Each structure stands twice: as C-alpha cells, then as structure tokens.
Amino acid sequence: MSPLLTYGIAGAGLIAIGLYALIVRRHLLRKIIALNVIGNGVFLTLVAAAPRLGAPDPVPHAMVLTGIVVAVSATAFALALAVRVRDATGAAALPPPDGDGASGPGH
Amino acid sequence: MSSPEDNAPVLLRGIAALLAAALGVAIAGALTALPPSSGLRDAVTGQMPASGVAHPVTAVLLNFRGYDTLLEVAVLLLALIATWSLRLARPPAGRDRPGLVLQALVRLLVPLFIVLAGYLLWLGAHAPGGAFQAGALLAGAGVLLTLAEGRPLGPLAPAALRGLAVLGVAVFLAVALLALGGGRLLEYPRGQAGLLILLIEAASTVSIGLALAYLFRGDEPVPPERRP
Numbered sequence: 366m367s368p369l370l371t372y373g374i375a376g377a378g379l380i381a382i383g384l385y386a387l388i389v390r391r392h393l394l395r396k397i398i399a400l401n402v403i404g405n406g407v408f409l410t411l412v413a414a415a416p417r418l419g420a421p422d423p424v425p426h427a428m429v430l431t432g433i434v435v436a437v438s439a440t441a442f443a444l445a446l447a448v449r450v451r452d453a454t455g456a457a458a459l460p461p462p463d464g465d466g467a468s469g470p471g472h
Numbered sequence: 473m474s475s476p477e478d479n480a481p482v483l484l485r486g487i488a489a490l491l492a493a494a495l496g497v498a499i500a501g502a503l504t505a506l507p508p509s510s511g512l513r514d515a516v517t518g519q520m521p522a523s524g525v526a527h528p529v530t531a532v533l534l535n536f537r538g539y540d541t542l543l544e545v546a547v548l549l550l551a552l553i554a555t556w557s558l559r560l561a562r563p564p565a566g567r568d569r570p571g572l573v574l575q576a577l578v579r580l581l582v583p584l585f586i587v588l589a590g591y592l593l594w595l596g597a598h599a600p601g602g603a604f605q606a607g608a609l610l611a612g613a614g615v616l617l618t619l620a621e622g623r624p625l626g627p628l629a630p631a632a633l634r635g636l637a638v639l640g641v642a643v644f645l646a647v648a649l650l651a652l653g654g655g656r657l658l659e660y661p662r663g664q665a666g667l668l669i670l671l672i673e674a675a676s677t678v679s680i681g682l683a684l685a686y687l688f689r690g691d692e693p694v695p696p697e698r699r700p
Contacts, residue, residue, distance in 0.1 A: 367482050370504060373500065373503040373504075374503070375496075376499075377496045377500040377503065378496055378498035378500075380495060380496060380499060381492040381493055381495055381496025381497075382492070382496075384488075384491065384492040385488050385491075385492035386493060387663065388480070388484070388488035388491070388492075389480045389484065389485050389488050390480075391480070407570045410499065410503065412694075413503070414503060414506060414521060415511070417506060417507075417508045417509055417510070417511070417586055418508045418510045419513075420510075420513060421512060421513070422511030422512055422513040422516075423513065423528035423529045423532050424511060424512045424513075424514075424516065424517050424529070424532055424537070425511070426529045426532075426539060427532035427533045428540070429546045430529065430533060430604060431533070431540050431541065431605075434544050434547070434548060434604055434680075435544055435547050435548075436514055437548075437684070437687075438547050438548045438550070438552075439547075439551065440688070441551055441555060441684075441687035442551040442554050442555055442687075445554075445555040445558050445560060445687075445690055448557070448558075448560055448690070449558050449560065451580070452560075452561070471646035
C-alpha cells in the first residue's frame, strides 16, 4: 500500500468518525468538533489524491487552503451561536429526542 | 436541564454507525479506484509565466481561481459580521489580571509577529506563504494581546476597525472590477498581475488578521468612551 493511499484511507476514516459523532452527540460543542473532524478528513483526502502521477497537482492544495479558512469562519460563527444558545436556554445542547422539548432551545 | 447522558438511543447509534462506516468504506474504495493522473498540474505549469508569481499554489489561489479566494475573504467577513450581530457579552475585564511577565513578553513578541507577517506575505510569491498565513500570524498577535491586556485592541475607533475588516474584500473587488474594463472579471492586465496580487494580499492580510482576532474575542469594537 502506498503512503498516499494510507493518508487517503485515514481521511475517509476521519470523515466516518466525524459523521457518527455529528449524528449521535447532542452537545453543540461536540457537534462543532465533529464537523471539524469531517472537514479535516476531506482536506486529508484531497491532499492525498493530489500527487497521483509525479509532482503534486497544485489545484487541490489551493482548494484545501481555501477550505481551511471557510472552516475556521464557520467554526467561529458556530461557537458564537452555541454561546448564544447557552445564554438563552442554560445548556449548549439539543434537547433529548424523547423529551417534550419544553426545556430545549427554540421552544 | 437535560439528562447527563449525552448519547442518542441505541437504535439511532447503530444506524449512525452503519451509515458512517458505509460512507468511509465508499470514499476509501473510490480513492483506490482513482486512475493515475496529473490533474491540472500541467495546465498550471504551462501558465505560470503569465501568473505574476512563482509559486504554483499562490498562482492558483490569487490568479487562476481568484474568485475562490475573493469569496473566501467574503465568507470570513460574513462570519465576522454575523458574530458581531449576535451581541455576545464582552469578556469580563480584569477578572484574572495577567501577570507583568506575560504583558512584558507580549509587548516584545507582537512587533516580531508583525515583521514575520510581512515576511510571510512577501514570501508567498515564490514559496509557501501568503495572505492567509500572514493574517493568521497577525491574528495570533491579536489573541495574545487580548489575553494579556484583556481590553479592546489598540487605540482605533470602531469605525476604523470595521473599515479595516472590510478592506480586503473592498480592494479585491475593486481590482476585479477594474480588470473588468479590459477583459473578464479577475483577469489581470498582462504584466501587472504580480503587483496587483501583492496589493490584494497586503489588504487581505490586515482584514484576515483583524477578523480572526475578533472572531476569537467574540465582542464588537466599542468606542473609547464606553471602554472599561
């Protein structure tokens, strides 16, 4: 197995781990971290796929650089929203799925 | 308050695990099935002399796919405006007064950070570096200042800070529109690409550093008379 394939499979694994945590965890901070794990998996996959024949293709590298800044912007805004949710509801988490939702945000 | 258990029901967890595993296997399988290809490398290498810079990633970012970078700076500005509009409580000043050693160290480090940011900005033309790396260094200096001083950054008025935050997008858009006169959007005039890219990157560095530092702080700039 080539080292590039190893990085690509590691990226696919990060995407899977992040997607699982994004669905299962209710705490907003954990969801934000899960989204970042997915994003980093995508970046790792893209960079691993760049040098398939000789020297690396610069276009995926540029896309990852752009993606990092967009991910940082989205994460910062998500964290600010999570702080706002905590201030408004007392907990930075989604309500439990079987609850009546009376204590949750948005009700 | 919700229950201390932070996990979803077992059935949902099982479905999520299956879905995530299937996606991971599908992506890994697609990667192994990719045919060997040099992608767009040869197209980029062929146009490098016309790009105005010597580093291929910078050429793609600021010239060949300049609109990606324009939108990216705009997304950063949008996140900053959205965060400011949430009106989060200002971090309490003077609660944990930082020590004199930290403050003295930060005063020594911040000028060094600014010089290094300028170096990275200049380096971007022919080596890994550029506006975002330089902006991240400036933001690091802003974060250190915030932690050491616990008060708004610098003596600038809020209007000036907002202006600096918009500067990167404004300069980028102005160059794009000026280039529109002689060709297409973001198609730099022949021979002036290098200078225009440096201009855009210099303006973006300031805006990126300011935006990232204020995203860390979370608070809006306040006028001097309302400062603690």
